[in-house]
Amino acid sequence: MTAVTPEQLLHTGPAQRRAVAKAITLLESTRPDHRAQADTLLTELLPHTGNSFRLGISGVPGVGKSTFIEALGLYLIEQGHRVAVLAIDPSSSVSGGSILGDKTRMERLSVHERAYIRPSPASGTLGGVAEKTREAMLVCEAAGYDVVIVETVGVGQSETAVAGMTDLFVLMQLPNAGDDLQAIKKGVMELADLVVINKADLDPDAATRAQAQITSAMRLFTQHGRHHDAHADAAGKVLQLSALQSTGIQAFWQTVTRLRKQRSADGSLQARRRHQALAWMWERIEAGLRQEFRQHPAVRALLPTLTQDVEAGRLPASTAARELLNARHTR
Amino acid sequence: MTAVTPEQLLHTGPAQRRAVAKAITLLESTRPDHRAQADTLLTELLPHTGNSFRLGISGVPGVGKSTFIEALGLYLIEQGHRVAVLAIDPSSSVSGGSILGDKTRMERLSVHERAYIRPSPASGTLGGVAEKTREAMLVCEAAGYDVVIVETVGVGQSETAVAGMTDLFVLMQLPNAGDDLQAIKKGVMELADLVVINKADLDPDAATRAQAQITSAMRLFTQHGRHHDAHADAAGKVLQLSALQSTGIQAFWQTVTRLRKQRSADGSLQARRRHQALAWMWERIEAGLRQEFRQHPAVRALLPTLTQDVEAGRLPASTAARELLNARHTR
Secondary structure, eight states: OOOHHHHHHHOOSSSHHHHHHHHHHHHHOHHHHHHHHHHHHHHHHGGGGSSEEEEEEETTTSHHHHHHHHHHHHHHHHTTTOOOEEEEEETTHHHSSSOOOOOSSSHHHHHHEEEEEEEOSSSHHHHHHHHHHHHHHHHOOOOOOOEEEEESSSTHHHHHHHHTTSSSEEEEEEEEHHHHHHHHTTTTHHHHHHEOOOOOOOOHHHHHHHHHHHHHHHHHHHHHSTTTTTTTTGGGGGGEEEEETBBSSHHHHHHHHHHHHHHTTTTHHHHHHHHHHHHHHHHHHHHHHHHHHHOOOOHHHHHHHHHHHHHHSSSOOOHHHHHHHHHHHHO | OOOOHHHHHOSSSSHHHHHHHHHHHHHHHOHHHHHHHHHHHHHGGGGGGGGGGGEEEEEEETSEEEEEEEHHHHHHHHOOOOEEEEEOOOTTHSSSOOSSOOOGGGGHHOOTTTTTOOOOOOSSHHHHHHHHHHHHHHHHHHHTTEEEEEEEEEHHHHHHHHTTTOEEEEEEEEEEHHHHHHHHHTTTTHHHHHHEEETTTOOOOHHHHHHHHHHHHHHHHHSSSOOOTTTGGGGEEEOBBBBTTTTHHHHHHHHHHHHHEEEEEEEETHHHHHHHHHHHHHHHHHHHHHHHOOOOOOOHHHHHHHHHHHTTTTSOHHHHHHHHHHHHHHO
């Protein structure tokens, strides 16, 4: 792999997109020398990052994420923006392949010179995949993409990861009853800054009912929840649209822009980013500590037996933990 | 502190209760020599543990936990059981003092020779407090208390901790609307094996409405949730009672006993305990790794500056994490 220079990335032009792709491939590499190069590159790029708006989008399969992101991306390009689309695919660590961010899903957007679409990193733990995506976001920002969209599928922890790296987290819903309750159950509604009811044209009555239900659910969270600012005005934060018909896209972006301005003015956007950066640092530290621990020869030697002893009730879990921790220092 | 021997703990009699108290004080101690003694003691006691039924009870302040636990405890003693009551107070790490498990709250139960009541460990992180309580549970089991009740107040992570160390987790609710929704929001309903609506005598109509609402909420979780077994029969798992009037206590215990038998027979109780023990081991390992990391001289030297750099956007979070991890090996 030939080196990627900050200059290639920062200079807008035909070579830039290739430099972005190479830089992201570099930081996705597991080779230690690549990792060292990636660290150097990221540190050099950092002064040029942070100027984009980071938008997280989640929803169950079939909700219409690709169609929505393509319609939104094309609208934003029309408005003069440059758009990067990244993905976190929680299944990629299992399947070894990426199902999200597939370029063929967004045919018109993917060929546009002012858009860059990157599929999910294909392997590793969710924490590792999320780290690569966070770093890819910095590369895209340095390259002047001023809207970065990070999408994920609506299952489990990947939504928390995406909400934890974006300025605004959007949950997409279908206009049929039950979906909203499922979202409440999974705690995702608490993460959502905006809820979009897609395919509203297919059943306008159902979409309106869903909008009312979700709005009242979000009001409830305003009373009890932690995110007072985020949910202060629930009524304006549940939108209907049709990605396929491209209706409601402009209204969606106006809402996003209003929220962005409001949160920049009151400092909550900046506070969210500081908080995210520190949380990210500690997450990577803990992942590193776990990995070191599991690879330590003394731990590898003892772990199978101690695990069996704890499972069988022969050894207190806390004693086993201390034995394993101590074993690294005495051998 | 004079040593506590397993014999003193295992032998039922007047000296036993004092031995239990001393053993728990020993394992709550932060002195390394006490910790070593406690580890030895726990390992010796372990073959005598695991024979109790572990019951977790949570609910917001004012729901009537103490009154319920006293009524239940006295009922169980009448039935020939010996009852230990432990507590996890999530506020103790802040206040330095324990508000839960106060003996004066359960006047009749606390003086009974077949009951043992211990307040929450007074200091440390929630993880540390939870570990002490898990270990105290083992001591009580070894001493022949065959029902161990662990109570906590209905806020945040302490409920997860209690559900993670008990065989059955009971959520107490008041018979007014809204409570159920608050519980859904916090994700606690998913943890609950049983829901008890206390003070049902004060407003029977409201209690019946709440019972219906919570039952349908639990049915919803049965469809989507992970705990298929736990919520297979939602209707029988939401009970009304009045702790103050001591009505419904017997029916509550019959339900608990039915579930316990069912889960022992199908192996899910044993599987839950194995899973809890391993999760506990890994939790303590990770807590130990974090503590070691934070105390490392190289980390202590670098952390303030790197934290500032990450917050200010001068250094990528992942690079800072790697620098801190590597610093421990190069100095």
